[in-house]
Amino acid sequence: MKKLVLVIMSVVAAVNVVFCIKAFAADSDVVYDGDANQFVFLDDHSDLFGNFKTLYPGDEMIQEIRLKNHSEESIAIYLRAEPVQSRYRKFLELMTLSVYDSMGLKISSSNAADTAGLEENILIAQLQPDEEKTITAILGIDEKMGNEFQSTSGKIKWIFSAEQNENVPESSDTAESLQKSFDDAAAAESSEVNELPLTGDSTGTPMLIGSVVILVFSxxxxxxIQRKINDSD
Amino acid sequence: MKQKILLGVSALFVVGVMAIGSTLAYFTASDQADNVITTGSVAIAVKEYSEKDGIYTEYTDPDYPIVPGDTVSKIVKIQNTGTADAFIRAKIDIDAVDGTKIDRDQILCSIGDDWTASDDGYYYYNKILSPDEYSGALMDSVSFDTSIGNELSQKEIHININAQAIQSRNNVDNPWSAFD
Structure with missing residues (x-):
């Protein structure tokens, strides 16, 4: 019985270390897959601007993007825009792009060649497990755009980031309390919102060392104990 | 007793490791979306046909000399080859190669019912033309009036079609102002 207990404890201790390592080691749809710890774009379409095609001077188009949390953790999703490549600038400068977060708050509005408001990661949604919310992009084309831009394309790169966030409010909260929760979360993260969220686990090494030390000690x-038992036998 | 104490302590250590592990569990992920914006195009093509005995062929200039009183089959249509619905207008220019003045009352083009003549010399198509669509015939024949005299004898006459198109989308109030 004593030997069985010791074996079970050893197995539990070993599994615990493995578990920790694994924990280290989520209209258009952007899905956070908790199992794979990565984002998945529906039908492998990493181009979220399905409605911004074959446009003409004077057009104003709306693109809704659904954000989904397919994990068992509450998450916060951030958005950042990469600087536009120079070859697209003249084309994109003739458009205005406005982006609204999941609360309907405007987080960016400028000509599409700039990344005003999206130069750094900005919080766009907080999702409970299996929850989904929608952000909106509105694109306007200058009616003075000339013939030289017919059959032309331009690319805007967006970076989505997700991090675990225990402060995500319940979806049943009133709009006021939701706004308060959003404000509180934003204030709590105000010193971090302009910093890149960790895209790798920076606590991994110290925690791993700590766990190994504890395991070895165990x-x-x-x-x-085993020796004591053997000696007593 | 010592064994039990030691056993309990080791169990606490194991539990502690598990607790720390679950407390510090933390994940992040990041991915890139390459979002593409594209524009369409406005483009047209002039298509010309001839008709004889009910058979339509691609237009070619008559291989016989034209005399006053002749009518030549020349069917002109405009095709929308772009990606946008468009307004269409066209002008018919008739010139003698050597610059001899042409009396437009002597060389008549039979204008189709879907086109309206304007004082600016253009014929305006009465409908919006969709991508890949053909317009109604701008003209279907050219007639050389019997009053034509020797001033046009042995002359080479050119009938040129100049067509223009502009997107109909977002362009209702004064669609042709872009050409001013």
Whole structure:
């Protein structure tokens, strides 16, 4: 019985270390897949501007983008825009692009060649497990755009980031409390919102070392107990 | 007793490791979306046909000399080859190669019912033309009046079609102002 208990404890300790490592080691749709810890674009379409095609001077188009949390954790999703490549600038400068977060708040509005408001990661949605919310992009084409831009294309790169966030409010909250929660979360993260969220686990190494040390110590204690038991036998 | 104490302590260590592990569990992810914006195009093509005995062929200039009183089959249509619905207008210019003045009352083009003549010399198509669509015939024949005299004898006459198109979308109030 004593040997069985010791074996179980050793297995539990070993599994715990493995578990920790694994934990280290989520209209258009952007899905956070918790199992794979990565984003998935529906039908492999990483181009979210399905409604911004074959446009003409004077057009104003709306693109809704659904954000989905397919994980068991509450998450916060951030958005950042990469600087536009120079070859697209003249074309994109003739458009205005406005982006609204999941609360309907405007987070960016400028000509599409600039990234005003999106130069750094900005919080766009907080999702409970299996929750989805929608952000909106509105694109306007200058009616003075000339013939030289017919059959032309331009690319805007967006970077989505997700991090675990225990402060995500319940969806059943009133709009006022939701806004308050959003404000509180934003204030709490105000010193971090302009910093890149961790895209890798920076706590991994210290925690791993700590867990290994504790495990080794546990094994030493277990071995000592075993010897004591053997000596007593 | 010591064994039990040691056993309990080791169990606490294991539990502690698990607790720390779950407390510090933290994940992030990041991915890139390449969002593309494209524009369409406005483009047209002039298509010309001849008709004889009910058979339509691609237009070619008559291989026989034209005399006063002749009528030549020349069917002109405009095709929308772009990606946008468009307004269409066209002008018919008739010139003698050597610059001899042409009396437009002597060389008549039979204008189709879907076109309206304007004082600016253009014929305006009465409908919006969709992509890949053909307009109604701008003209279907050219007639050389019997009053034509020797001033046009042995002359080479050119009938040129100049067509223009502009997007109909977002362009209702004064669609042709872009050409001013």
């Amino acid at each position: 094994l030493i204690v277990i071995i000592a």
